[in-house]
Amino acid sequence: MLLVLVAVVGWRVWQVKEALGASEDAASALEAAIRDDDSAAADRAQTDLENHAAAADSGTSGPIWSTLRHLPLIxxxxxxxxxxSSALVDLVRSAVPALRTVADQRDDLLPQDGQVPLDRIAALRDPVATADRAVGRSADRLDQVDADALLGPLRSRWRSLVERVDQARADLTAARAAVDLLPTMLGGDGPRHLLLIFENNAEIRATGGLPGSAAEVTADDGRLSLGRQVAGSDLVGTTPVLPLTEAERRIYGPRLATDFRQANWTPDFPRSADLWEANWNQRFPADPVDGVVAIDPVALSYLLRATGPITVGAVTLTSDNAVDELLSNVYARIPDPPDQDVFFRQVAAAVFARFTSGVQDTSALLGAFRQGVTEGRIRVQSSLPAEQGALARFSIAGVLPTTPTREPQLGLYLVDATGSKMSYYLRTAAQVEAVSCVDRVQRFDVTATLSSTLRPEDAAALPDYVAGDYEDIALDRGDQIVTVRLYGPIDGRVVTQSIDGATPKKAPIVESDGRGVATVYLVVPPGRSVSVTWRVQTPAGQTGSPQLQLTPGVTANEVSVDPSAC
Incomplete structure (x- = not known):
């Protein structure tokens, strides 16, 4: 009888294991079919998923499994x-059909002939909300389990499952906000005017790059039109467009509020957007804007995967060459800055026309947009408090954290100080090393390593506009000065600072909204690397793993972050 009991239990466990494994395979097949817009394959995968989920749920519902749940160890x-298993059934019955509804309509959501179909976006509110609630229920169920109490093989699988469900929950929460906000932000309740900022990563700024040009976009009942385009250099004044705080004056200086091109010396995108908007509205009071969208050439290269190549004059921009053409080759091909501005305006108009006339590859466009937002290359701000309050919960808003969380918040932000386009050759690596945890207080070493990919022998051939003002600040041609700012943990401390392994010294700090800000200026010669390391300390209670924000550059940053030291 004992052998029979063991055999029956083993058989049931094996059945459940197989059903859950098959469910995972079916879910992956369903995801791939939706991505490839293959309805027949999606139907088959959904049916398989429903069957396997039901089998797992049935296998864990009877008396055998109930007995297992009360045994020691297991x-x-x-x-x-x-x-x-229970959460999976709920997802299959509620979330999957709703998500299929959304996926089946995705091709109808993009601009056609210059207009976004707002009614179709609004129609997605119910299915997205249904999927969001179902995933939320599942996430709440899974959160009831202490992963540390599980046996080794299940522990890692469980954490992977929780991570995937949590990511789905975050994505759906963002999608729900998008379908709620987009109809009004795109002129569903009356014309809206947005300021489109093009950030040039070749001259790095804290949010990404120099705001070299700006354009007005009008949205009226979903119909999009491109208006006035202005070079950032034409929006420079002597009077602050908004008052600065004492901390802002000490960290960034007065030009943050007088020079359109320096408004994103701060890494807080909503603050930069407010300054850009105030500058624009002061200069063009008859055409005020009520929101800001920023994008850089790297994100543009992602979007070109979906739009296909775009020809501007004698240059054809593709997803493979857009970054090099817009951040490097243009300065060799067009030496006069005003002519460069003309070219950039032509590129903006061509991309806008292609995007609004209709994009065929919806999946590629959504993937490009997601990647751009994830990497901090696409940002959005609304000047309407209710809309901005909804946006501020998501990474697309680019909000600088100032509210304490269990996870220590850290930030590394760069600003070109050479007055050049040398950041095209700049590469950044960041490392956060756990040092200690004493009485629930953590210490970390935060290191930023800046490297130049410019070969020393190529420095002489650089155009003067690219090399910048190196002679005025006693540099050699090809050198670049980069301002590196560390934002320490909220309510914590930045203890010491060390450059290239020198003896650590007390770091000069300016307090800003509960965060210590340390500033250092690094000279990066061609072909060389320079590093700076800070020792930071959290307040008691921030015992989670650190979260690190960085300035997006021409290429992806190399990042290594240790888990919690506690």
Whole structure:
């Protein structure tokens, strides 16, 4: 009888394991089919997923599994598998059909003939909300389980499952906000006017790059039109467009509020957007804007995967060459800055026309947009408090954290100080090393390493406009000065600072909204690397793993962050 009991239990466990594994395979197949817009394959995968999920749920519902849940050693694991099976059934019954509805309509959501179909976006509110609620329920169920109490093989799988469900929850929460906000932000309740900022990563700024040009975009009931285009250099004044705080004056200086091109010396995108908007509205009071959208050439290269090549004059921009053409080759091909501005305006108009006339590859466009937002290359701000309050919960808003969380918040932000386009050759690596945890207080070493990919022998051939004002600040041609700012943990401390392994010294700090800000200026010669390391300390209670924000550059940053030291 004992052997029979063991065999029956083993058989049931094996059935559930197979059903859950098959469910994971079916879910991956469904995701791929939706991405490839293959309805027949999606139908098959959904049916398989429903069957396997039902089998797992049935296998963990009877008396055998109930007994397993009360046994020592394996009871927690059996209970976790039961919760996972139950959550899976809920997802399959509620979330999957709703998401299929959204996926089936995605091709109808993009601009056609210059207009975004706002009614179709609004129609997605119910299915997106249904999927969001279902995923939220599942996430709440999974959160009931203490992963540390599970056996090794299940523990890692469980954490992977929780991570995927949490990511789905975050994505759906963002999608729900998007379908709620887009109809009004695109003129559903009356014309809206947005300021489109093009950030040039070849001259790095804290949010990404120099705002070299700006354009007015009008949205009226979803119909988009491109208006006035202005070079950032034409929006420079002597009077602050907004008052600065004492901390802003000490960290950035007065030009933050007088020079359109320096408004994003601060890494807080909503603050930069407010300054850009105030500058524009002061200069063009008859055409005020009520929101800001920023994008850089790297994100543009992602979008070109969906739009296909775009020809501007004698140059054809593709996803492969756009970054090099817009951040480097243009300065060799067009030496006169005003002529460069003309070219950039032509590129903006061509991209805008292609995007609004209709994009065929919806999946590629959504993937490009997601990548751009994730990397901090696409940002959005609304001057209407209710809209901005909704946006501020998501990374697309680019908000600088100032509210304490369990996870220590750190930030590394760069600004070109050479007056050049040398950041095209700049590469950044960041490392956060756990040092200690004493009485729930963590210490970390935060290191930024800046490298130049410019070969020393190529420095002499640089155009003067690219090399910048190196002679006025006693540099050699090809050198660049980069301002590096560390934003320390909220309510914590930046203890010491060390450049290239020198003896650590007390770091000069300016307090800003509860965060210590340390500033250092690094000279990066051609072909060389320079590093700076800060020792930071969290307040008691911030015992989670650190979160690090960085300035997006011409290429992806190299990032290594240790888990919590506690």
């Amino acid at each position: 009871g927690d694991d059996a209970d976790a598998v039961r919760l996972a």
